[in-house]
Amino acid sequence: MKIVLKAGGMLADYLKPDPVTHAREVEAGEGQTLRQILESIGVPPGHVAMAFVDSNIVHLLYVPKEGEVVTLRPPVQGG
Amino acid sequence: MGDALATQREGTMLKGFGGSSLRVNLRTGQVQRRPLDPAFARAWLGGRGYVCKVLYDEVPRDADPLGPLNRLVVSPGVMSGNFGPTGSKCCFGAVSPLTGAHGDSTVGGHFGPELKFAGYDLIVFEEIAQGPVYLFVDDDRVELRDASKYWGKGTIEAEEMLKHDLGEDFEIAAIGPAGESMVTFACIGHDFGRQAGRCGVGAVMGSKRLKAIAVRGTRSVPIHDLPGLKELTMGVIKRTSTHPNMAPWQKFGTAMFVGWSNEHGVYPTHNFQTTYFEPYAGIDGQPLVDKLLVSNKACSGCWMNCGKYARVTLPEKPTIHVEGPEYETGSLCGGNCGFDKIEEVAYVNWVCDQTGIDTMSGGGFVAFGMECYEKGFITREQLEGHELRWGSVDDFEHFVDMIVHRRGIGDWFARGIVYAAGQIGHDSIRFTAQVKGQGMSGYDGRGAPAMLLSYMTADIGAHHNRSWTITMDEDLGKAVIKGKAKVVVYLQHIRPFFDVVSCCRLFWGEVDVTVEEHIEAIRLMTGWSDFTLEEAMRLSDRLWNLNRAHFLERNGGPGRKHDYPPARFYEEAVPSGPGKGARLTMEDLDVMLDEYYAARGWSRDGNPSREILEDLGLPETATRLETLDLLGPLMAPLPEVRGERYKPKAF
Ligand code: SF4
Numbered sequence: 001m002k003i004v005l006k007a008g009g010m011l012a013d014y015l016k017p018d019p020v021t022h023a024r025e026v027e028a029g030e031g032q033t034l035r036q037i038l039e040s041i042g043v044p045p046g047h048v049a050m051a052f053v054d055s056n057i058v059h060l061l062y063v064p065k066e067g068e069v070v071t072l073r074p075p076v077q078g079g
Numbered sequence: 080m081g082d083a084l085a086t087q088r089e090g091t092m093l094k095g096f097g098g099s100s101l102r103v104n105l106r107t108g109q110v111q112r113r114p115l116d117p118a119f120a121r122a123w124l125g126g127r128g129y130v131c132k133v134l135y136d137e138v139p140r141d142a143d144p145l146g147p148l149n150r151l152v153v154s155p156g157v158m159s160g161n162f163g164p165t166g167s168k169c170c171f172g173a174v175s176p177l178t179g180a181h182g183d184s185t186v187g188g189h190f191g192p193e194l195k196f197a198g199y200d201l202i203v204f205e206e207i208a209q210g211p212v213y214l215f216v217d218d219d220r221v222e223l224r225d226a227s228k229y230w231g232k233g234t235i236e237a238e239e240m241l242k243h244d245l246g247e248d249f250e251i252a253a254i255g256p257a258g259e260s261m262v263t264f265a266c267i268g269h270d271f272g273r274q275a276g277r278c279g280v281g282a283v284m285g286s287k288r289l290k291a292i293a294v295r296g297t298r299s300v301p302i303h304d305l306p307g308l309k310e311l312t313m314g315v316i317k318r319t320s321t322h323p324n325m326a327p328w329q330k331f332g333t334a335m336f337v338g339w340s341n342e343h344g345v346y347p348t349h350n351f352q353t354t355y356f357e358p359y360a361g362i363d364g365q366p367l368v369d370k371l372l373v374s375n376k377a378c379s380g381c382w383m384n385c386g387k388y389a390r391v392t393l394p395e396k397p398t399i400h401v402e403g404p405e406y407e408t409g410s411l412c413g414g415n416c417g418f419d420k421i422e423e424v425a426y427v428n429w430v431c432d433q434t435g436i437d438t439m440s441g442g443g444f445v446a447f448g449m450e451c452y453e454k455g456f457i458t459r460e461q462l463e464g465h466e467l468r469w470g471s472v473d474d475f476e477h478f479v480d481m482i483v484h485r486r487g488i489g490d491w492f493a494r495g496i497v498y499a500a501g502q503i504g505h506d507s508i509r510f511t512a513q514v515k516g517q518g519m520s521g522y523d524g525r526g527a528p529a530m531l532l533s534y535m536t537a538d539i540g541a542h543h544n545r546s547w548t549i550t551m552d553e554d555l556g557k558a559v560i561k562g563k564a565k566v567v568v569y570l571q572h573i574r575p576f577f578d579v580v581s582c583c584r585l586f587w588g589e590v591d592v593t594v595e596e597h598i599e600a601i602r603l604m605t606g607w608s609d610f611t612l613e614e615a616m617r618l619s620d621r622l623w624n625l626n627r628a629h630f631l632e633r634n635g636g637p638g639r640k641h642d643y644p645p646a647r648f649y650e651e652a653v654p655s656g657p658g659k660g661a662r663l664t665m666e667d668l669d670v671m672l673d674e675y676y677a678a679r680g681w682s683r684d685g686n687p688s689r690e691i692l693e694d695l696g697l698p699e700t701a702t703r704l705e706t707l708d709l710l711g712p713l714m715a716p717l718p719e720v721r722g723e724r725y726k727p728k729a730f
Contacts, residue, residue: 006323009591010550022323046553049339052327057335057365059342073324074550 001066003028003037011074014043028064035060038072048072093117094303095157095604096125097198097296101221103214105287106147106206110221115200121607124618126156127578129201130172130183131622135629135700137203144176144279145261145286151204153252153292155191156581160300160379162308163600164315164592167192167378168581171252171275173283176263177440177495177516178540180630182278185544185578186252187378188270193250196296204287213241213253213291218298226290231256233433234268241293249293255435257483258285262493264440264518268432272386272402273378276437277517278539303606311600316382319590325383328589329375332385333406335364340410344526344557344658345549347519348414349469350446351512351647354523355656356414366421367404376402381583383590391425393472401429404438407543410521411442416449417469427475434483439542443518444496445478447511456505461488509646515540515630525648526658527552529563532671535642536567538626544578546570551725560667564674569722572619579618620721621695623679624687628700628709631686636709638685642672673714680718682711690717 006023007015017024028037035045038060051058052071064070092098093115102111123132130152142148151173158166169191175182194202197218204214211226229237234255241251251269258265258281265281266274275281302308319325327335340346341359348356360366367387376386385405392398404412404424412431413424431438445467451457452467459466463486465477481489491499497516500508512519517540524531533546546567555563573594577584580601586592598612631638643649652662676683680691688711692701704710 008323009589022321044554046343047550050327050335055326055330057327057331057338057363059338071323071327073327 001028001030002026003064003067004069005072006069007072007074009074011043011047011072014047015041015072023069031063033060034058034062034064034070037064043072047074049074092301093120094301094606095161095601096120097155097160097195097200097300099198100201100203101199102203102205103223104205105208105212105223105289108223110223112221120157120200122618124157124579125200126154126159126168126170126185126581127172127183127575128156128618128622129154130170131181131625133201133203134172134174134181135625138174140632142174144174144179144283147206149174149283149286151280151283151287151289153194153202153204154200155194156579157601157604158597159581160192160195161302161600161604162305162312162380163582163604164312164586164596165378165381166580166582167381168578168583169194169275170578170581171267171280173278173280174633175278175280175517175539176261176282177279178630179516180633181626182280182539183578184266184275184277184280185581186267186269186273186275187583188250188273189379190250190252190269190294191581192379193294193296195300196298197294198296198298202292204289207286208288211288211290213289213293215245216292216294218296229253229290230259234435235271235433237291238268238271241291245293246295249295251291251293253291254281254284254289255433257435258282259290260483260485260493261285262436262482262485263495264437264444265435266437268435270402271400272376272388272432274432274437276439277542281435302604304603308600308603311596311603315586315592315596319586319592320382322590324589329384331364331368332387334367334387334404334409336406337363337409337413340406340522341414342657343549343553344653344656344661345522345530346414347410347512347521347523349417350415350443350450350510351519351523352450352510353655354526354653354658354661356419358419359414361419362409362413362421362424367425370421371425373400378583383583383585385585389425391422391429393422393426396426396472399426399429401425401432404428407521408438408442411439411446411518413442415442415446415521416475418472419470423470423472426472430476430479434479436479436483437518439520440496440518441479443512444492444499445475447496447499447507448478448492450510451503451507454505456503456507457488463487509650511645512647513541514644515641517541522547522549523653523658524644525653525663526557526661528557528560528663528667528671529567531644531648531663531668532564532567532675533570535644535668535672536675537571538623538630541644545575547574557661560670561674564671565678565723566725567675568678569724571623572616572722575622576615576619579622616722617695621697624692624695624697625700627681627687628692628697628704631709632703632707636684636686637711638681639672639683642685643668677715678718679721680713683714684711686711688713688717
């Protein structure tokens with residue numbers, strides 16, 4: 001199945017999304033957690049401060065659904 | 080006063096600045112207005128820069144931080160009030176009663192811009208008033224007024240009353256009862272929930288019997304190239320509006336970091352005993368938004384609105400409104416005190432805001448009290464028959480009341496955590512979470528050595544706004560000790576620079592507004608076409624060394640002896656959670672300090688060398704240190720570039 005990951009800042013250097021939409025479509029296995037998906041495409045989960053689906057916080061154990069847009073954000077500068 | 084001030088206005092019309100400074104003698108009531116010297120403006124830029132310079136030059140070495148010879152300095156920097164990304168800040172500074180040396184703290188909201196609109200870049204308060212006063216500033220009209228009716232009121236209440244009495248369009252900075260009673264970690268509140276929170280600047284304001292500053296400004300700030308600035312800023316707004324970090328930031332603010340910090344083994348829990356708080360999901364950003372949010376709240380000119388205005392109803396408590404809790408409060412007044420419900424964290428946040436104590440040091444110091452109570456080092460009798468249990472709102476509120484009114488052992492804590500530990504005994508100093516008396520921010524450095532080094536070496540004590548390194552610690556390895564110090568130096572120059580120019584660093588940190596764009600904005604504001612990032616970083620380096628010299632002159636040397644954290648942070652391993660087993664040794668700390676001092680051009684003892692001070696244009700400071708035998712020899716060739724930008728491995 002396909003999901004869309006979005007990221008900017010430091011995470012974009014790992015994810016390599018479209019520079020305008022910040023999005024990249026990726027292939028994910030059924031039942032894979034977000035952590036597993038990120039590891040499979042070379043995005044270090046340690047750099048993901050949190051993820052959002054429909055503007056709600058999800059965690060790295062979240063299992064995305066087909067077509068879902070997951071926004072990732074890095075823990076950039078610590079407030 | 081107004082006419083006299085108006086005639087004093089010499090109209091240098093420095094672009095980007097308000098153009099004037101005020102000097103207020105609280106004892107005599109005299110207010111002097113002076114035009115801002117263009118050379119001073121360029122050399123120190125404003126905000127934290129002016130604060131450092133004034134404190135270093137004017138406060139005698141042996142002056143009591145709570146005595147008449149200390150200064151309270153207020154300064155919005157060059158970007159404040161200007162249409163840039165985003166000038167909303169104002170710096171408050173004084174010799175800190177917590178650290179005994181230079182202290183500064185920056186607040187957002189609208190106060191800084193309003194001061195600029197009134198024409199002021201700097202206010203210096205001297206001496207002590209006979210009775211409670213507030214400073215009234217209405218453009219050129221500046222006067223000290225009786226504040227008796229506001230004295231004793233909570234910070235938020237005093238702000239409400241002053242707005243009611245003077246008009247909604249006045250911006251207010253006020254202290255609460257904690258500032259009045261000179262609690263050493265008292266803050267200055269503004270905009271119903273924002274604070275200049277750190278270093279005890281509120282205590283200094285209280286020591287001067289200055290309850291508040293009320294300001295209204297109706298002028299605009301002259302801009303060198305307004306069309307150019309508008310184009311730059313509009314471009315930044317457009318670009319950042321679609322940045323993936325923007326929507327989550329707007330929705331949750333910094334509160335969303337609670338879960339991340341917890342999962343990464345750096346979340347302070349039960350007075351930094353461990354770094355994992357199992358019920359964290361109850362106090363993360365999500366329940367804040369789902370259960371308490373009334374509206375988002377932003378500082379002047381900001382389109383990121385990270386402030387979360389919340390309404391809280393707890394059984395048997397008044398319904399209250401509070402801005403927050405943001406991450407630091409959500410950690411230090413959250414799991415660190417054992418609170419597992421967002422309503423509880425928000426309520427104690429309000430208790431701190433209203434009484435006027437810093438939620439960071441306040442949360443940390445109360446948590447220390449809770450651990451002492453748990454260990455039996457503090458008794459129920461000493462707590463006036465109450466307890467001090469993890470996660471008890473009643474106990475927290477009662478203990479804060481003891482501190483604010485300095486009753487019994489509350490007075491020990493009001494004097495600071497180091498003093499309290501000394502009175503409590505039992506070697507409790509070893510589990511105080513502080514460096515140089517300043518309570519640690521909401522990250523445990525055992526799982527992030529460079530973060531601990533950041534606390535150890537920060538000029539104002541253990542505060543994260545100088546350097547925050549956890550991403551790097553993750554990336555290079557949490558157990559890695561070597562090779563990180565140069566990055567700490569780099570961050571200590573870049574991050575506090577935003578407090579010099581008084582804009583919000585979160586745009587740089589969160590949505591990729593570059594430092595170069597900020598520098599360009601300053602050029603467009605001021606017309607200083609030759610202003611560069613190198614000049615800015617050199618100023619940061621100069622301020623860092625000036626503050627180090629200030630600290631040593633007031634606290635004695637060698638510097639190294641002040642730079643170690645309490646024993647918990649190099650003796651105890653983290654006992655639970657994802658960070659379990661993380662542990663540093665004294666040897667690790669020494670390796671980091673050696674690297675750090677070499678990167679700064681200091682001696683092995685942690686004292687600045689003549690070479691570095693002269694290189695930064697501070698020869699008089701070198702002489703002052705030499706006279707006190709505090710000047711150190713260089714331990715390595717003077718580094719040409721101090722600090723090193725960190726690039727994650729993927730670059
Ligand atoms: S991001 Fe937050 S702190 Fe920064 S200016 Fe905006 S509202 Fe204020």
